[in-house]
Amino acid sequence: MAQAQPRMPVEHGAPDPMQYMHPLMKKNYGKWIYHSHPKPGVLLHRAASGDEIWTVKAGTQRQMDHYTIRKLCDIADTYADGHVRFTTRSNIEFMVAAKAKVEPLIRALQKEGFPVGGTANSVSMIAHTQGWLHCDIPGTDASGVVKSLMDELYDEFVKCEMPNRVKLSTSCCEINCGGQADIAIIVQHTKPPKINHDLVANVCERPAVVARCPVAAIRPALVNGKPSLEVDEKKCVCCGACYPPCPPMQINDPEYSKIAIWVGGKNSNARIRPTFHKLVASGLPNNPPRWPEVAEVVKKILATYKADGRPWERMSDWIERIGWPAFFRKTELPFTKYHIDDWRGSRYTLNTSAHIRF
Ligand code: SF4
Ligand code: SF4
Numbered sequence: 001m002a003q004a005q006p007r008m009p010v011e012h013g014a015p016d017p018m019q020y021m022h023p024l025m026k027k028n029y030g031k032w033i034y035h036s037h038p039k040p041g042v043l044l045h046r047a048a049s050g051d052e053i054w055t056v057k058a059g060t061q062r063q064m065d066h067y068t069i070r071k072l073c074d075i076a077d078t079y080a081d082g083h084v085r086f087t088t089r090s091n092i093e094f095m096v097a098a099k100a101k102v103e104p105l106i107r108a109l110q111k112e113g114f115p116v117g118g119t120a121n122s123v124s125m126i127a128h129t130q131g132w133l134h135c136d137i138p139g140t141d142a143s144g145v146v147k148s149l150m151d152e153l154y155d156e157f158v159k160c161e162m163p164n165r166v167k168l169s170t171s172c173c174e175i176n177c178g179g180q181a182d183i184a185i186i187v188q189h190t191k192p193p194k195i196n197h198d199l200v201a202n203v204c205e206r207p208a209v210v211a212r213c214p215v216a217a218i219r220p221a222l223v224n225g226k227p228s229l230e231v232d233e234k235k236c237v238c239c240g241a242c243y244p245p246c247p248p249m250q251i252n253d254p255e256y257s258k259i260a261i262w263v264g265g266k267n268s269n270a271r272i273r274p275t276f277h278k279l280v281a282s283g284l285p286n287n288p289p290r291w292p293e294v295a296e297v298v299k300k301i302l303a304t305y306k307a308d309g310r311p312w313e314r315m316s317d318w319i320e321r322i323g324w325p326a327f328f329r330k331t332e333l334p335f336t337k338y339h340i341d342d343w344r345g346s347r348y349t350l351n352t353s354a355h356i357r358f
Contacts, residue, residue: 022083022095024053040160041116042102054096056080056105058114059125059150059157062090062143063133071112079105089125091118117158121165123302125157126150126185128170129178137244138172139187139257140286145170148290149185149298156302163309163318166302174239180265180277182315183298188260188282192236193249197223204229204246212241259284259294263301263327264316275316278324281333297333304331 018026028047035045043055060068072092076084079101080094087093092114094105106116118124126149128142129135149168150157156166170185171178178184200206206229210218217235221228229249231242240251251257261284265277280301284293308330309318319327328335 020083020085022053022081022097024051024097025095027051028053037120037160040122040158041106041119043119052097052099054099054102056094056096056102056109056116057087057091057118058094058109058116059118060090060092060114061147062125062128072114075105075108075112079108087125089118089127091125115154115158117160119160121160121162122158123153123156123162123166123168126168126170127178127181129172129176131172135172137175137240137252139174139189139240139252140172140259141288142170142172142178144288145185145259145291145294149295152295152299153302162302162306163311163313166305166315168298175241180262180267182263182265182277183301184262184265184277185294185298186260186262187286188258189238189240189251189253189256190258190283191251191253191256192217192231192233192238193240193242193251195229195231196248196250197226197228199248200228200246201226203248209242209246209249212245214239214241218242254286257286258282259286259291261294261297261301264319266314266316271312271314272317272320279339280327280331282336282338300333301331 018029021029028049028051031048032045033048035043038044041057043057045053045055047053060072072084076082076094080096081101083095085093085095096102096105109116126146128146129138131138131141131143133141133143149170156162166183167181168183168185169178169181171187173187174189176186178186206220206227209229210220212218215235215237217232217237219230219232221230223230229246231249238251242249243251260279261281262277263280264275266272266275268274281297284297287293305315305318308322309315310321313321322330325335
């Protein structure tokens with residue numbers, strides 16, 4: 001009798017990108033000598049061999065049904081060379097090997113309602129976290145905020161009129177897996193979690209929840225004779241970290257979960273070292289489906305930066321030059337005691353540069 005073979009694990013890593021690459025990109029891999037930016041949404045790369053590849057970037061609504069994806073693939077088959085790629089900001093990029101193919105491709109995308117832009121000193125598509133569709137703890141729908149805001153910022157996506165590139169991000173909880181940006185839109189809980197004591201013993205691993213709290217505000221407790229938890233509300237910073245391991249500690253609230261805006265974050269080492277973003281607006285209503293209050297503040301900051309920033313100044317460079325008092329004066333955002341950053345813990349230890357040190 002044949003011996004049963006052990007079932008081997010299947011290793012899923014990132015797939016080999018070479019198999020999906022445009023043939024010209026494969027041929028010239030690692031041999032590109034320069035690139036230029038002929039117009040908004042279009043990049044030209046030239047290889048040492050003389051080959052050229054033209055990239056056309058278009059914005060999408062991020063969460064797409066398969067009809068939309070098929071439409072984009074049909075455009076790729078008809079007007080491009082059948083190759084596409086998605087960027088981290090959910091833009092789609094088409095690569096073509098001839099200049100003559102660029103304009104018909106742009107017209108086909110615009111006819112179907114996809115804006116072409118997002119390159120160089122434009123407002124690029126907003127990077128965002130998963131929202132209601134995928135994650136288990138969101139207080140808002142990050143991709144909904146992105147769609148409504150990009151509808152408002154359409155002109156800044158298709159034109160290149162900002163002093164430098166502007167990166168935006170949105171995060172749907174305070175844990176903020178979305179990271180920082182020139183302007184970051186982040187949920188802000190303003191009340192400690194409410195505990196449903198009837199469910200804690202059945203649903204939560206209490207030591208894990210106690211360990212999760214960054215300010216040690218959670219203690220095990222007996223409530224109505226049942227093992228449960230209690231929160232020291234004076235210590236609680238309303239971060240929401242206890243909600244994922246213990247859903248009976250509900251922190252999302254239609255009234256008290258708000259939205260905050262942070263500015264001046266930068267991840268690259270270009271020109272100046274990376275910078276942390278800072279809070280400039282808080283307590284904005286979490287107001288689906290169009291989040292108009294958030295859009296108003298973001299547009300106000302962008303308009304001020306556009307008018308006042310010097311060429312090549314990123315948002316953080318601009319604020320560094322004019323100073324925070326001038327930032328609040330020019331944007332007419334109210335300055336409160338909550339804007340004062342008094343945390344000194346990282347002054348000597350946190351490496352904010354991407355350079356390797358030994
Ligand atoms: S920001 Fe928070 S809720 Fe949103 S996807 Fe990330 S961890 Fe989940
Ligand atoms: S919300 Fe954050 S700070 Fe407050 S109890 Fe939960 S984990 Fe602790």
